[in-house]
Amino acid sequence: MQQHERRIVRIENIVKDFRPGFGLRVKRVLHGISLDVNDGEIFGFVGPNGSGKTTTLKVLMGLIRATSGEATILGHSVTETAFRREIGFLPENPYFYSHLTGREILGFFAKLSGVTRGRRKARISELLEWVGLDHAADSRLETYSKGMLQRLGIAQALVHDPRVVFLDEPMSGLDPIGRVEIRDLVLRLRSEGKTVFMNTHILHDVEMLCDRVAIIVEGRIRYQGVIEDLVGSGLHEVDIVAANLSPETVLELEDRLAAKLRGVGERVEIRVAEKEVNDTLRCVLAAGGEVVSVTRHRVSLESFFLSTVEGGSEIGE
């Protein structure tokens, strides 16, 4: 399949300016961002708070209009309405009408999405079970916990069986159990062949779930690509475990190698850049130490993210 045929979401050079208050001053929130999301992948859109993640998602959902640039989903301009039968959206901290029950709110969204009367009842029951809310289906939403509302939010996004699902901070404010539940739901979406676009700042979830990521900082895309490439693109470090080193030797090594050392006595962990491995091993052996293991340290998404956010320079795909 050609690359362009696999593109489900396309954002090209989107600029968004806001005019705070009544003044003439314009605040640019998105500085010409471009990205693609491919069919069937879980795409993580990562960035610190206020970086422009939610603004981008709102442009895609047609909730705000881009100042310039073009955004399409499944080949349709995001300003159109009819194609939204093919997309589902979970807003950040979703709020639904608290006077309705879980079953009623899904019925409301199903009607709006054009789910036929014959299919509606079965689809709602199926989804309530899918997200684990069948026991609370007939309780009013004011009695729901945050995790239950989040799961209901996912159910409403899926009520019309869309091809593409957009999730805005799906793990936000959830306890560890809630996060695991939502993570499992996202993985199930992929197993059903859906494309998932996920806004998040929780890097652990991105690393576990996403096939590709884009990092946005201050309204600019700093990196876009597959996670494996991303973590492999940073500087490699090596962890050396040494034994039989006296505290004095450890301090001396710290000074000589400018390396990070942890632990004293039987086992000392030393993290050094790849090019400094031979020198370090020589020092350890010369000090009467013993080398227990030498392993390549994988650069985490978190350290890459932090270096990208702090670095300021743009990193391409």
Next chain:
Amino acid sequence: MKSLARIWTIAMNTLREAVRNKLLYALLFFGVAVILAGVVLSALSYVESERILQDFGFAAIRLFSVAIAIFVGVTLIHREVERRTVYAILSKPLSRAEFLLGKYVGLLVTIWLQMAIMVVFFVAVSLVTGAPLDAGHAAAFALIAAELAVIVAVATFFSAFTTPMLASFFSIGIWALGHMTRDLRDIGASSISESVQSTTALIHRVMPDLESFNFATEAAHGLAFAASDVWLPLLYGVGYVSVLLVAAIGIFERRDLR
């Protein structure tokens, strides 16, 4: 057809939400109480007690229905944006125009339902006291319903782009001015200044002429009337509501929902 179904879905949900609003019940309760109090007041008068009873009833229905229309209407769109319920709704295959029309229809059905309850009390009180009821009363109620449609449209219009507080001020102001534009125009016409004449005439043209929906005096006094006295204001109401809703949709569609 599908568009109508979506508008109706939003409307019915708005109705369901509105009937759970305690403010609506409080105003409805006072409206009914004032209609019933008319019995006591009319009993104090030796002459035209039936007319006093019905004047009182008409005033109660109009005043409390308008109060509900404004106080519920001004939060209609603003609350959806503020609470972010609108995000999930507008991500569905539903246009902003359909959403706004659905909200309008839902509130209007709510207001008409509560008005119907007050009308039931009005009719019951009239029957009990032996006050006359005829076609004039039906025409008066139809015109009150039309005035409410205009007021709900005014509140919806302001709710589409401003805060409930400002929308309340504007809506109440337009309601008050709407009942004075005729007098204003007539006073202006007798002025020697041409600019005063043209200004008051312009205000009368632009602002809703809500006195054209006031048929209470004719109904309470059993005065004869022509069919055009009813359908012309109804037509005017439909036109005014259409202009307001088109303007509200135009503004709401261009708005960034941040």
